[in-house]
Amino acid sequence: MLKMAQTAGTGTPDIDDIIENFSLLDDWDDRYRYVIELGRGLIPLPDADRTDANKVQGCTSQVWLATAVERGPDGPVLDFIGDSDAHIVRGLVAILLAMVSGRTASEILSADPIALFEKLGLREHLTPQRSNGFRSMVGRIRADAQAALAGA
Template sequence: MDQFVAIAPSMADIIENFSLLEEWDERYRYVIELGRGLGTFPDSARKDANKVPGCVSQVWLATSVERRGGQTVLTFIGDSDAHIVRGLVAILIAMLSDRPASEIVAADPVAIFEALGLREHLTPQRSNGFRSMVARMRADAEAALTQ
């Protein structure tokens, strides 16, 4: 994953930017812009093991696990063939990547998703896909904790 370079704002920046955007189409464009900020997903990571089931679009998440300061830390990279979903991947990465596995398991990305107003403005299929991505990241964190 070393070749994967992302320009990712912090989750605090994303929440602040959402609060400044009043119209949904501005927020929608911002989510797409976040997706454009993801680095190039390596072709070698586009394999079935990294595909997220339950998403209408194709979504890939690759996870690396390392020990840092006595904690198991997960780093995620991701991609999608749909612009808006790629933006949702970017939001999840800002929320959960480079964090201890225990924090990822305890986090509630769906609550933030709803607080940002994304649930009410996206199709049910996109919302379900978001939940599938969260479930995948949480499962990877739980697996890392048991190793």
């Protein structure tokens, strides 16, 4: 049975459960369905956050990431919400947010979402455009974390 404990604020399972769930699924049809299901579980992005400023450049599909920064005892904490007009990409957003949302800027900058992407086998099973889009999302999140540290 798949684990679905949620990461605070994102509507997705925590990243360890996602990794474990991937290992339980035997074929890529099931994994694709799971990625799509993760995307369906995202908290809806308010229309007010569907702005050009929140749009991730470098993605074939439309992707938006909205960032909120709060002070934490260990530095700025970033919370993200996101959405896409493509089901698979929305699922990739969910995986990425499960890894970074609610973390400090330093934790985000030391994390390696690209390595996780490859560990889950996503790179080899998605088009190069989707892989590049994922890298663009990671770049945007890292830039937001760097900006939060600079403003702290």
